[in-house]
Amino acid sequence: MPRSFRGHRRVDILIGQRIRLFRHASGISAEDMARVSGLDIGEYASRELGEARFKSCELYEIGKALKVRMTDILGVIANTVD
DSSP states (O other): OOHHHHHHHHHHHHHHHHHHHHHHHHTOOHHHHHHHHTOOHHHHHHHHTTSSOOOHHHHHHHHHHHTOOHHHHHGGGGGOOO
16 A cells, blocks of 8 residues: 555544544534535545545534534644654
């Protein structure tokens, strides 16, 4: 697997974990987050697990629903080293 792909996969996983953390802390269900982000539950779950990548517009809607800044969600990747 190319190095850059591994790095992107790791970032997707970290973002998903971060969103799940905020979602659990907010008491919002995955189904509600799927609805907010315009996804069906399967699509949302695959993104939260890092199997697929969130689009920026989805992250924006998720951030609004969770009442967190985009930097709160994406800040987790600042310390990621490929």
